[in-house]
Amino acid sequence: MAENDLNRVLSSHGIRPTLQRIAVYKYLLSHPVHPSADTIYRSLSDEFPVFSRTTIYNTLNSLVKSGLVRPINIQHDEQRFDSTTEDHGHFFCIKCNEISDFDITQKILDDLCPEGYQNIRVDIFITGFCPKCKDKQ
Numbered sequence: 001m002a003e004n005d006l007n008r009v010l011s012s013h014g015i016r017p018t019l020q021r022i023a024v025y026k027y028l029l030s031h032p033v034h035p036s037a038d039t040i041y042r043s044l045s046d047e048f049p050v051f052s053r054t055t056i057y058n059t060l061n062s063l064v065k066s067g068l069v070r071p072i073n074i075q076h077d078e079q080r081f082d083s084t085t086e087d088h089g090h091f092f093c094i095k096c097n098e099i100s101d102f103d104i105t106q107k108i109l110d111d112l113c114p115e116g117y118q119n120i121r122v123d124i125f126i127t128g129f130c131p132k133c134k135d136k137q
């Protein structure tokens with residue numbers, strides 16, 4: 001996504017497109033591996049030495065609040081972030097810590113949601129071993 005488009009997307013979600021917001025959002029779009037705040041901080045610190053850890057945390061907070069980024073809370077000690085905001089499932093590998101996406105069909109959502117309730121947002125995750133780690137047990 002070009003810088004202009006990023007500016008527009010951020011503005012249309014009600015947040016001012018600052019340098020750090022653009023950089024963090026761009027990073028998430030180009031690294032769809034569900035990075036943690038720390039990973040983002042370390043990856044951006046070469047290019048933007050002025051960004052502190054706190055800057056990154058605050059920036060992620062604004063992006064989450066605006067609805068552009070989704071937080072993933074699978075591990076109790078480390079939140080991860082996703083620029084794909086449509087409902088989808090996550091598979092967390094307990095060996096390599098990778099988080100992969102899987103699709104959740106409308107049918108599955110309808111079947112899971114109790115009758116009489118209306119779902120707004122769905123967080124589904126499975127924990128286990130990814131194909132790479134499964135055979136190394």
Ligand SMILES: [Zn+2]
Pocket residue numbers: 093094095096097098129130131132133134
């Ligand atoms: Zn794995």
Ligand SMILES: [Zn+2]
Pocket residue numbers: 034082084088089090100101
């Ligand atoms: Zn995801």
